[in-house]
Amino acid sequence: MTKRQQQILEIVKRQGPITGERIAELLSLTRATLRPDLSILTMAGYLEARPRVGYYYSGKRNGDIYGEALRKLKVKDYKSVPVVIGEKASVYDGIVTMFMEDVGTLIVVRDSLLQGVVSRKDLLKVAIGGGDIRQFPINMAMTRMPHVVTVDIEESLYEAASLMVRHEVDSLPVVRPHPESSGLEVVGRVSKTTITRAFVELGQYREV
Numbered sequence: 001m002t003k004r005q006q007q008i009l010e011i012v013k014r015q016g017p018i019t020g021e022r023i024a025e026l027l028s029l030t031r032a033t034l035r036p037d038l039s040i041l042t043m044a045g046y047l048e049a050r051p052r053v054g055y056y057y058s059g060k061r062n063g064d065i066y067g068e069a070l071r072k073l074k075v076k077d078y079k080s081v082p083v084v085i086g087e088k089a090s091v092y093d094g095i096v097t098m099f100m101e102d103v104g105t106l107i108v109v110r111d112s113l114l115q116g117v118v119s120r121k122d123l124l125k126v127a128i129g130g131g132d133i134r135q136f137p138i139n140m141a142m143t144r145m146p147h148v149v150t151v152d153i154e155e156s157l158y159e160a161a162s163l164m165v166r167h168e169v170d171s172l173p174v175v176r177p178h179p180e181s182s183g184l185e186v187v188g189r190v191s192k193t194t195i196t197r198a199f200v201e202l203g204q205y206r207e208v
Contacts (some may be wrong), residue, residue, distance in 0.1 A: 002037070004027070004034075004037055005037050005040065005041055007027060008023060008027075008034070008037055008041060008047075009041065009046060009047070011023055011026055011027075012047060012055050012056060012057050013057045016054070016055060016056035016057050017050070017053045017055060017056040018054045019054040020035075020038055020055065022054070023038075023055070035165075036162070036165045036166045038055065039165045040161075040162060042055075043161065043165075045058060046058060071156045071158045072156070073156060073158075073198055074154065074155070074156060074157070075151055075152070075153055075154070075156065075157060075160055075174055075188070075190055076154065076174075076188075078157060078190065078197070078198055079174045079187070079188030079189060079190055079194070080188060080189050080190070080194060081188065081189070082107050082173065082174070082188055082189040083098075083101045083103045083105075083106055083107065083189065084106065084107045084108070084186060085097050085106045085108055085109070085118075086108070086109065086110070087108050087109065087115045087116075087137075087138065087139045087142075088137065088139075089137070089138045090133065090135065090136060090138060091123055091126045091127065091133040091134075091136045091137070091138055091141055092133040092134040092136075093138065094106055094118055094123050094141075095123050095127065095133065098120060098123065103171075104119060104170050104171070105117055105118070105119050105120070105170065105171050106118050106138075107186055107189065108138060108139060108142045109186055112185050112186060113181065113183035113184065113185060113186070114145060114148065114150065114173055114175055114183065114184045114185070114186050115144065115145060116139065116142035116143050116144040116145060116148055117142060117143050117173065118138055118141050118142040119143075122141045122143070123141060125141070126141050145184075149163055149167045149169055149172060150172060150173045150174070150175045150184065151163055151172045151173075151174055151190060152175060152176065153174050153175065153176045153187055153188065154176075157190070157194070157198050160172055160190045160194075170191060170192055171191035171192070172189070172190045172191075173186050173189060174186070174187050174188035174189055174190055175187065
């Protein structure tokens with residue numbers, strides 16, 4: 001737990017229920033800055049939140065149990081098959097692939113090496129722009145490296161969840177260094193559904 005997260009817990013213990021805005025004010029920070037910490041503390045079970053009431057200390061110890069357990073779960077054991085598309089594909093190809101695979105983000109690759117990611121919003125911007133989406137290359141719409149948030153295959157699910165919360169994304173490409181180049185090889189995908197599935201499994205384990 002970070003120092004700031006410890007400060008948040010102490011504030012909530014003393015003054016809860018308390019709003020996120022009030023916590024931010026006491027720490028002289030913005031609400032947006034605190035959002036990842038509040039999400040992690042709530043997800044780990046230290047805090048609970050109620051609409052129009054605010055955050056309060058749960059008093060439960062399973063936050064430590066779940067946090068420790070989640071840190072032991074590895075991305076490599078939970079990753080799903082990545083939904084990829086070649087960098088020479090068109091925006092039309094991307095829209096069709098996204099629809100057929102029912103995902104919100106496509107991973108753009110060149111010979112299995114990560115080049116970028118393209119979201120539903122990115123493709124929509126191009127589509128409503130009036131151009132020929134069959135001729136518009138997808139690499140013109142994507143977010144390029146090194147601005148793509150990734151997670152290493154050996155990392156924990158806790159780190160993956162923290163990255164998604166911190167950067168406000170729905171999924172992450174799972175990567176590993178390519179042995180013959182300086183690029184990153186795409187070997188999987190982690191999404192919010194992945195994290196939810198892990199929590200369900202942890203919950204089932206606790207109930208046994």
